Amino acid sequence: MENDSRDGAPPGRSERARTATLEAALALAAELPYPQVTIEAIAARAGVGKATIYRRWPHRGALMVDAVAHRNDRAATAGGAVPDTGDLAADLAVVLRSVVDELARPEWDALLRALCVEALVDTATRARVLDLVVAPQIALFAERFATARSAGRIDDAVGDTEAFELVVAPVFHRWQLRTGPLDHAYADAVARRACRAMAP
Amino acid sequence: MENDSRDGAPPGRSERARTATLEAALALAAELPYPQVTIEAIAARAGVGKATIYRRWPHRGALMVDAVAHRNDRAATAGGAVPDTGDLAADLAVVLRSVVDELARPEWDALLRALCVEALVDTATRARVLDLVVAPQIALFAERFATARSAGRIDDAVGDTEAFELVVAPVFHRWQLRTGPLDHAYADAVARRACRAMAP
Numbered sequence: 001m002e003n004d005s006r007d008g009a010p011p012g013r014s015e016r017a018r019t020a021t022l023e024a025a026l027a028l029a030a031e032l033p034y035p036q037v038t039i040e041a042i043a044a045r046a047g048v049g050k051a052t053i054y055r056r057w058p059h060r061g062a063l064m065v066d067a068v069a070h071r072n073d074r075a076a077t078a079g080g081a082v083p084d085t086g087d088l089a090a091d092l093a094v095v096l097r098s099v100v101d102e103l104a105r106p107e108w109d110a111l112l113r114a115l116c117v118e119a120l121v122d123t124a125t126r127a128r129v130l131d132l133v134v135a136p137q138i139a140l141f142a143e144r145f146a147t148a149r150s151a152g153r154i155d156d157a158v159g160d161t162e163a164f165e166l167v168v169a170p171v172f173h174r175w176q177l178r179t180g181p182l183d184h185a186y187a188d189a190v191a192r193r194a195c196r197a198m199a200p
Numbered sequence: 201m202e203n204d205s206r207d208g209a210p211p212g213r214s215e216r217a218r219t220a221t222l223e224a225a226l227a228l229a230a231e232l233p234y235p236q237v238t239i240e241a242i243a244a245r246a247g248v249g250k251a252t253i254y255r256r257w258p259h260r261g262a263l264m265v266d267a268v269a270h271r272n273d274r275a276a277t278a279g280g281a282v283p284d285t286g287d288l289a290a291d292l293a294v295v296l297r298s299v300v301d302e303l304a305r306p307e308w309d310a311l312l313r314a315l316c317v318e319a320l321v322d323t324a325t326r327a328r329v330l331d332l333v334v335a336p337q338i339a340l341f342a343e344r345f346a347t348a349r350s351a352g353r354i355d356d357a358v359g360d361t362e363a364f365e366l367v368v369a370p371v372f373h374r375w376q377l378r379t380g381p382l383d384h385a386y387a388d389a390v391a392r393r394a395c396r397a398m399a400p
Binding site: 034113116117119120121126127129130134138157158161162164165166168169170172173174176177178179180189193194196197198199 | 234313316317319320321326327329330334338357358361362364365366368369370372373374376377378379380389393394396397398399
Protein backbone atom coordinates (compact mmCIF):
# COMPACT_ATOMS: atom_id res chain seq x y z
CA MET A 1 0.00 0.00 0.00
CA GLU A 2 1.10 3.58 -0.62
CA ASN A 3 2.48 5.24 2.46
CA ASP A 4 4.20 8.61 2.63
CA SER A 5 4.85 8.56 6.35
CA ARG A 6 7.77 6.32 7.21
CA ASP A 7 9.82 6.04 10.38
CA GLY A 8 7.13 7.76 12.43
CA ALA A 9 7.53 11.07 10.58
CA PRO A 10 4.30 13.12 10.44
CA PRO A 11 2.19 12.24 7.41
CA GLY A 12 2.89 14.32 4.31
CA ARG A 13 0.36 16.25 2.29
CA SER A 14 -0.18 13.41 -0.15
CA GLU A 15 -0.86 10.94 2.65
CA ARG A 16 -3.28 13.34 4.31
CA ALA A 17 -5.16 13.72 1.01
CA ARG A 18 -5.27 9.93 0.65
CA THR A 19 -6.70 9.44 4.13
CA ALA A 20 -9.22 12.27 3.66
CA THR A 21 -10.37 10.71 0.38
CA LEU A 22 -10.78 7.23 1.89
CA GLU A 23 -12.69 8.60 4.90
CA ALA A 24 -14.93 10.66 2.62
CA ALA A 25 -15.68 7.60 0.47
CA LEU A 26 -16.56 5.56 3.58
CA ALA A 27 -18.77 8.32 4.96
CA LEU A 28 -20.63 8.90 1.69
CA ALA A 29 -21.15 5.20 1.00
CA ALA A 30 -22.80 5.02 4.42
CA GLU A 31 -25.03 8.04 3.76
CA LEU A 32 -26.13 7.89 0.13
CA PRO A 33 -27.54 5.37 -2.35
CA TYR A 34 -24.47 3.99 -4.09
CA PRO A 35 -25.12 5.55 -7.52
CA GLN A 36 -24.81 8.96 -5.84
CA VAL A 37 -21.40 8.14 -4.37
CA THR A 38 -19.51 9.70 -7.29
CA ILE A 39 -15.86 10.68 -7.47
CA GLU A 40 -17.13 14.26 -7.61
CA ALA A 41 -19.04 13.90 -4.34
CA ILE A 42 -16.09 12.19 -2.67
CA ALA A 43 -13.70 14.94 -3.81
CA ALA A 44 -16.02 17.64 -2.47
CA ARG A 45 -16.38 15.93 0.90
CA ALA A 46 -12.64 15.26 1.20
CA GLY A 47 -11.72 18.79 0.15
CA VAL A 48 -9.40 17.54 -2.59
CA GLY A 49 -9.51 17.96 -6.35
CA LYS A 50 -11.03 15.31 -8.61
CA ALA A 51 -7.70 15.18 -10.49
CA THR A 52 -5.93 14.28 -7.25
CA ILE A 53 -8.26 11.33 -6.80
CA TYR A 54 -7.98 10.15 -10.40
CA ARG A 55 -4.17 10.29 -10.19
CA ARG A 56 -4.32 7.62 -7.54
CA TRP A 57 -7.44 5.64 -8.47
CA PRO A 58 -8.58 4.96 -12.05
CA HIS A 59 -12.24 4.56 -11.04
CA ARG A 60 -14.59 4.45 -8.08
CA GLY A 61 -14.29 0.68 -7.68
CA ALA A 62 -10.55 0.84 -7.01
CA LEU A 63 -11.06 3.66 -4.52
CA MET A 64 -13.82 1.82 -2.66
CA VAL A 65 -11.65 -1.28 -2.27
CA ASP A 66 -8.91 0.83 -0.70
CA ALA A 67 -11.47 2.53 1.51
CA VAL A 68 -12.72 -0.79 2.88
CA ALA A 69 -9.15 -2.08 3.31
CA HIS A 70 -8.33 1.16 5.17
CA ARG A 71 -11.30 0.64 7.47
CA ASN A 72 -10.33 -2.99 8.08
CA ASP A 73 -6.73 -1.98 8.86
CA ARG A 74 -8.04 0.30 11.58
CA ALA A 75 -10.32 -2.46 12.92
CA ALA A 76 -7.42 -4.94 12.95
CA THR A 77 -5.28 -2.44 14.87
CA ALA A 78 -8.09 -2.26 17.40
CA GLY A 79 -7.89 -6.04 17.88
CA GLY A 80 -9.17 -7.95 14.85
CA ALA A 81 -7.41 -11.24 15.57
CA VAL A 82 -9.38 -14.44 16.14
CA PRO A 83 -9.33 -15.23 19.87
CA ASP A 84 -7.64 -18.42 21.04
CA THR A 85 -9.19 -19.94 24.14
CA GLY A 86 -8.50 -23.49 22.98
CA ASP A 87 -12.17 -23.98 21.99
CA LEU A 88 -12.22 -23.53 18.20
CA ALA A 89 -16.02 -23.42 17.80
CA ALA A 90 -16.38 -20.87 20.60
CA ASP A 91 -13.56 -18.71 19.19
CA LEU A 92 -15.03 -18.76 15.68
CA ALA A 93 -18.47 -17.98 17.12
CA VAL A 94 -17.06 -14.84 18.75
CA VAL A 95 -15.76 -13.65 15.39
CA LEU A 96 -18.93 -14.58 13.47
CA ARG A 97 -21.10 -12.82 16.07
CA SER A 98 -19.10 -9.64 15.56
CA VAL A 99 -19.36 -10.06 11.77
CA VAL A 100 -23.14 -10.41 12.13
CA ASP A 101 -23.26 -7.31 14.34
CA GLU A 102 -21.24 -5.32 11.80
CA LEU A 103 -23.49 -6.43 8.93
CA ALA A 104 -26.52 -5.28 10.92
CA ARG A 105 -25.19 -1.69 10.82
CA PRO A 106 -26.74 -0.02 7.79
CA GLU A 107 -23.59 1.89 6.87
CA TRP A 108 -21.38 -1.19 6.84
CA ASP A 109 -24.04 -3.21 5.03
CA ALA A 110 -24.22 -0.50 2.35
CA LEU A 111 -20.46 -0.32 2.03
CA LEU A 112 -20.04 -4.06 1.60
CA ARG A 113 -22.89 -4.22 -0.93
CA ALA A 114 -21.12 -1.52 -2.90
CA LEU A 115 -17.88 -3.48 -2.75
CA CYS A 116 -19.58 -6.68 -3.93
CA VAL A 117 -21.20 -4.85 -6.84
CA GLU A 118 -17.83 -3.42 -7.93
CA ALA A 119 -16.23 -6.87 -7.66
CA LEU A 120 -19.07 -8.43 -9.68
CA VAL A 121 -18.91 -5.99 -12.57
CA ASP A 122 -15.14 -5.72 -12.96
CA THR A 123 -12.53 -8.49 -12.88
CA ALA A 124 -9.63 -6.20 -11.95
CA THR A 125 -11.62 -4.82 -9.02
CA ARG A 126 -12.45 -8.35 -7.92
CA ALA A 127 -8.74 -9.21 -7.86
CA ARG A 128 -8.12 -6.06 -5.83
CA VAL A 129 -10.87 -7.03 -3.34
CA LEU A 130 -9.26 -10.43 -3.01
CA ASP A 131 -5.78 -8.97 -2.37
CA LEU A 132 -6.66 -6.05 -0.13
CA VAL A 133 -9.80 -7.17 1.71
CA VAL A 134 -10.26 -10.95 1.61
CA ALA A 135 -6.63 -12.14 1.84
CA PRO A 136 -5.94 -10.10 5.03
CA GLN A 137 -9.10 -11.62 6.56
CA ILE A 138 -7.93 -15.12 5.65
CA ALA A 139 -4.53 -14.29 7.21
CA LEU A 140 -6.23 -13.32 10.50
CA PHE A 141 -8.04 -16.67 10.59
CA ALA A 142 -4.93 -18.60 9.45
CA GLU A 143 -3.15 -18.00 12.76
CA ARG A 144 -6.02 -19.58 14.66
CA PHE A 145 -6.31 -22.41 12.13
CA ALA A 146 -2.60 -23.18 12.60
CA THR A 147 -3.08 -23.67 16.34
CA ALA A 148 -6.18 -25.77 15.73
CA ARG A 149 -4.32 -27.90 13.20
CA SER A 150 -1.54 -28.55 15.73
CA ALA A 151 -4.20 -29.53 18.24
CA GLY A 152 -5.65 -32.03 15.74
CA ARG A 153 -8.90 -30.12 15.28
CA ILE A 154 -8.49 -29.40 11.55
CA ASP A 155 -7.80 -31.98 8.87
CA ASP A 156 -4.42 -31.38 7.20
CA ALA A 157 -6.21 -31.65 3.86
CA VAL A 158 -8.21 -28.49 4.63
CA GLY A 159 -6.17 -25.44 3.66
CA ASP A 160 -6.62 -21.99 5.18
CA THR A 161 -8.74 -20.68 2.32
CA GLU A 162 -11.02 -23.71 2.35
CA ALA A 163 -11.37 -23.52 6.13
CA PHE A 164 -12.08 -19.78 5.91
CA GLU A 165 -14.81 -20.45 3.36
CA LEU A 166 -16.43 -23.14 5.53
CA VAL A 167 -16.63 -20.59 8.35
CA VAL A 168 -17.50 -17.41 6.49
CA ALA A 169 -19.35 -18.43 3.30
CA PRO A 170 -22.69 -19.36 4.92
CA VAL A 171 -22.82 -15.96 6.63
CA PHE A 172 -21.84 -14.20 3.39
CA HIS A 173 -24.52 -16.12 1.48
CA ARG A 174 -27.22 -15.37 4.04
CA TRP A 175 -26.21 -11.71 4.21
CA GLN A 176 -26.35 -11.32 0.45
CA LEU A 177 -29.56 -13.25 -0.20
CA ARG A 178 -31.38 -12.97 3.15
CA THR A 179 -32.33 -16.64 3.17
CA GLY A 180 -33.05 -16.37 6.90
CA PRO A 181 -32.28 -14.42 10.07
CA LEU A 182 -28.66 -13.29 10.36
CA ASP A 183 -28.27 -13.31 14.13
CA HIS A 184 -26.05 -14.65 16.91
CA ALA A 185 -27.86 -18.00 16.90
CA TYR A 186 -26.97 -18.40 13.22
CA ALA A 187 -23.37 -17.31 13.89
CA ASP A 188 -23.06 -19.93 16.64
CA ALA A 189 -24.61 -22.67 14.50
CA VAL A 190 -22.31 -21.91 11.55
CA ALA A 191 -19.22 -21.88 13.81
CA ARG A 192 -20.20 -25.24 15.29
CA ARG A 193 -21.00 -26.80 11.90
CA ALA A 194 -17.82 -25.43 10.31
CA CYS A 195 -15.73 -27.06 13.05
CA ARG A 196 -17.31 -30.43 12.33
CA ALA A 197 -16.82 -29.87 8.62
CA MET A 198 -13.09 -29.24 8.90
CA ALA A 199 -12.33 -31.86 11.56
CA PRO A 200 -9.96 -34.73 10.62
CA MET B 201 -46.07 -16.98 -12.04
CA GLU B 202 -48.12 -15.43 -14.81
CA ASN B 203 -49.38 -18.01 -17.24
CA ASP B 204 -51.80 -17.44 -20.07
CA SER B 205 -51.84 -21.02 -21.29
CA ARG B 206 -53.98 -23.22 -19.07
CA ASP B 207 -55.35 -26.70 -19.60
CA GLY B 208 -52.86 -27.40 -22.37
CA ALA B 209 -54.30 -24.75 -24.69
CA PRO B 210 -51.72 -23.19 -27.03
CA PRO B 211 -49.99 -20.20 -25.49
CA GLY B 212 -51.66 -16.86 -26.11
CA ARG B 213 -50.07 -13.78 -27.57
CA SER B 214 -49.24 -12.33 -24.16
CA GLU B 215 -47.52 -15.54 -23.07
CA ARG B 216 -45.55 -15.68 -26.33
CA ALA B 217 -44.40 -12.07 -25.77
CA ARG B 218 -43.40 -12.95 -22.21
CA THR B 219 -41.32 -15.94 -23.30
CA ALA B 220 -39.71 -13.97 -26.15
CA THR B 221 -38.77 -11.20 -23.71
CA LEU B 222 -37.27 -13.61 -21.19
CA GLU B 223 -35.29 -15.45 -23.88
CA ALA B 224 -34.05 -12.14 -25.30
CA ALA B 225 -32.93 -11.00 -21.84
CA LEU B 226 -31.05 -14.28 -21.30
CA ALA B 227 -29.39 -14.08 -24.71
CA LEU B 228 -28.31 -10.45 -24.34
CA ALA B 229 -27.00 -10.90 -20.79
CA ALA B 230 -24.82 -13.67 -22.20
CA GLU B 231 -23.56 -11.52 -25.10
CA LEU B 232 -23.09 -8.00 -23.79
CA PRO B 233 -21.54 -6.21 -20.81
CA TYR B 234 -24.41 -5.84 -18.38
CA PRO B 235 -24.76 -2.03 -18.62
CA GLN B 236 -25.63 -2.54 -22.30
CA VAL B 237 -28.43 -4.98 -21.52
CA THR B 238 -31.09 -2.28 -21.52
CA ILE B 239 -34.86 -2.70 -21.71
CA GLU B 240 -34.57 -1.08 -25.15
CA ALA B 241 -32.10 -3.71 -26.37
CA ILE B 242 -34.22 -6.52 -24.92
CA ALA B 243 -37.36 -5.18 -26.58
CA ALA B 244 -35.60 -4.95 -29.94
CA ARG B 245 -34.27 -8.49 -29.70
CA ALA B 246 -37.62 -9.91 -28.55
CA GLY B 247 -39.57 -8.03 -31.22
CA VAL B 248 -41.92 -6.50 -28.65
CA GLY B 249 -42.54 -2.90 -27.65
CA LYS B 250 -40.82 -1.35 -24.66
CA ALA B 251 -44.27 -0.50 -23.27
CA THR B 252 -45.20 -4.18 -23.36
CA ILE B 253 -42.15 -4.97 -21.24
CA TYR B 254 -42.74 -2.14 -18.78
CA ARG B 255 -46.37 -3.22 -18.32
CA ARG B 256 -45.11 -6.49 -16.90
CA TRP B 257 -41.79 -5.53 -15.30
CA PRO B 258 -41.15 -2.20 -13.53
CA HIS B 259 -37.39 -2.32 -14.18
CA ARG B 260 -34.63 -4.48 -15.60
CA GLY B 261 -33.89 -6.17 -12.26
CA ALA B 262 -37.38 -7.64 -12.00
CA LEU B 263 -37.18 -8.86 -15.60
CA MET B 264 -33.78 -10.49 -15.09
CA VAL B 265 -35.00 -12.38 -12.04
CA ASP B 266 -37.89 -13.81 -14.07
CA ALA B 267 -35.49 -14.64 -16.90
CA VAL B 268 -33.24 -16.66 -14.60
CA ALA B 269 -36.25 -18.34 -12.96
CA HIS B 270 -37.53 -19.20 -16.46
CA ARG B 271 -34.17 -20.73 -17.36
CA ASN B 272 -34.08 -22.72 -14.12
CA ASP B 273 -37.63 -23.98 -14.70
CA ARG B 274 -36.50 -25.40 -18.02
CA ALA B 275 -33.41 -26.95 -16.39
CA ALA B 276 -35.55 -28.52 -13.66
CA THR B 277 -37.91 -29.95 -16.26
CA ALA B 278 -34.85 -31.50 -17.90
CA GLY B 279 -34.00 -33.22 -14.60
CA GLY B 280 -32.79 -30.76 -11.95
CA ALA B 281 -33.55 -32.93 -8.93
CA VAL B 282 -30.76 -34.02 -6.59
CA PRO B 283 -29.98 -37.71 -7.25
CA ASP B 284 -30.60 -40.23 -4.50
CA THR B 285 -28.21 -43.18 -4.54
CA GLY B 286 -28.20 -43.43 -0.75
CA ASP B 287 -24.74 -41.80 -0.57
CA LEU B 288 -25.44 -38.19 0.42
CA ALA B 289 -21.92 -36.85 -0.17
CA ALA B 290 -21.73 -38.46 -3.60
CA ASP B 291 -25.19 -37.18 -4.55
CA LEU B 292 -24.38 -33.63 -3.46
CA ALA B 293 -21.05 -33.82 -5.29
CA VAL B 294 -22.90 -34.63 -8.53
CA VAL B 295 -24.99 -31.50 -8.12
CA LEU B 296 -22.08 -29.27 -7.10
CA ARG B 297 -19.99 -30.53 -10.05
CA SER B 298 -22.76 -29.52 -12.41
CA VAL B 299 -23.07 -26.14 -10.65
CA VAL B 300 -19.32 -25.63 -11.11
CA ASP B 301 -19.59 -26.61 -14.79
CA GLU B 302 -22.44 -24.14 -15.29
CA LEU B 303 -20.53 -21.33 -13.60
CA ALA B 304 -17.58 -22.00 -15.92
CA ARG B 305 -19.76 -21.09 -18.91
CA PRO B 306 -19.21 -17.37 -19.55
CA GLU B 307 -22.85 -16.69 -20.41
CA TRP B 308 -24.20 -18.23 -17.22
CA ASP B 309 -21.46 -16.59 -15.16
CA ALA B 310 -22.41 -13.20 -16.65
CA LEU B 311 -26.11 -13.79 -16.04
CA LEU B 312 -25.64 -14.73 -12.41
CA ARG B 313 -23.31 -11.78 -11.81
CA ALA B 314 -26.01 -9.54 -13.23
CA LEU B 315 -28.58 -11.11 -10.94
CA CYS B 316 -26.37 -10.66 -7.87
CA VAL B 317 -25.78 -7.00 -8.75
CA GLU B 318 -29.53 -6.39 -9.06
CA ALA B 319 -30.15 -8.16 -5.74
CA LEU B 320 -27.40 -6.12 -4.05
CA VAL B 321 -28.65 -2.73 -5.15
CA ASP B 322 -32.39 -3.22 -4.59
CA THR B 323 -34.16 -4.85 -1.66
CA ALA B 324 -37.34 -5.67 -3.60
CA THR B 325 -35.30 -7.40 -6.30
CA ARG B 326 -33.43 -9.36 -3.64
CA ALA B 327 -36.74 -10.59 -2.23
CA ARG B 328 -37.78 -11.59 -5.76
CA VAL B 329 -34.50 -13.47 -6.29
CA LEU B 330 -35.12 -15.30 -3.03
CA ASP B 331 -38.70 -16.25 -4.00
CA LEU B 332 -38.22 -17.12 -7.65
CA VAL B 333 -34.63 -18.39 -7.87
CA VAL B 334 -33.25 -19.42 -4.47
CA ALA B 335 -36.39 -20.92 -2.86
CA PRO B 336 -37.01 -23.33 -5.78
CA GLN B 337 -33.37 -24.45 -5.53
CA ILE B 338 -33.77 -25.06 -1.80
CA ALA B 339 -36.93 -27.04 -2.56
CA LEU B 340 -35.01 -29.29 -4.97
CA PHE B 341 -32.45 -30.05 -2.26
CA ALA B 342 -35.11 -30.40 0.46
CA GLU B 343 -36.40 -33.67 -1.03
CA ARG B 344 -32.95 -35.22 -0.78
CA PHE B 345 -32.41 -33.73 2.69
CA ALA B 346 -35.67 -35.35 3.86
CA THR B 347 -34.46 -38.81 2.81
CA ALA B 348 -31.08 -38.16 4.43
CA ARG B 349 -32.76 -37.01 7.62
CA SER B 350 -34.81 -40.23 7.76
CA ALA B 351 -31.59 -42.18 7.25
CA GLY B 352 -30.04 -40.37 10.21
CA ARG B 353 -27.49 -38.52 8.09
CA ILE B 354 -28.68 -34.98 8.90
CA ASP B 355 -29.15 -33.55 12.38
CA ASP B 356 -32.82 -32.68 13.03
CA ALA B 357 -31.60 -29.26 14.22
CA VAL B 358 -30.36 -28.45 10.71
CA GLY B 359 -33.22 -27.06 8.63
CA ASP B 360 -33.39 -27.20 4.84
CA THR B 361 -32.17 -23.64 4.37
CA GLU B 362 -29.24 -24.11 6.72
CA ALA B 363 -28.31 -27.40 5.06
CA PHE B 364 -28.60 -25.79 1.63
CA GLU B 365 -26.27 -23.01 2.73
CA LEU B 366 -23.69 -25.47 4.09
CA VAL B 367 -23.64 -27.14 0.67
CA VAL B 368 -23.92 -24.19 -1.67
CA ALA B 369 -22.45 -21.16 0.14
CA PRO B 370 -18.75 -22.12 -0.18
CA VAL B 371 -19.18 -22.53 -3.96
CA PHE B 372 -21.10 -19.24 -4.16
CA HIS B 373 -18.39 -17.46 -2.16
CA ARG B 374 -15.56 -18.89 -4.26
CA TRP B 375 -17.40 -18.08 -7.48
CA GLN B 376 -18.02 -14.50 -6.45
CA LEU B 377 -14.58 -13.74 -4.99
CA ARG B 378 -12.34 -16.25 -6.82
CA THR B 379 -10.54 -17.24 -3.64
CA GLY B 380 -9.28 -20.37 -5.42
CA PRO B 381 -9.97 -22.81 -8.24
CA LEU B 382 -13.63 -23.60 -8.76
CA ASP B 383 -13.38 -27.14 -10.10
CA HIS B 384 -14.68 -30.67 -9.54
CA ALA B 385 -12.13 -31.30 -6.79
CA TYR B 386 -13.50 -28.32 -4.89
CA ALA B 387 -17.09 -29.45 -5.52
CA ASP B 388 -16.28 -32.90 -4.12
CA ALA B 389 -14.48 -31.46 -1.09
CA VAL B 390 -17.36 -29.10 -0.28
CA ALA B 391 -19.93 -31.90 -0.63
CA ARG B 392 -17.92 -34.13 1.72
CA ARG B 393 -17.33 -31.36 4.26
CA ALA B 394 -20.99 -30.24 4.16
CA CYS B 395 -22.10 -33.79 4.98
CA ARG B 396 -19.89 -33.84 8.05
CA ALA B 397 -21.13 -30.40 9.01
CA MET B 398 -24.79 -31.37 8.95
CA ALA B 399 -24.42 -34.84 10.49
CA PRO B 400 -26.15 -35.52 13.85
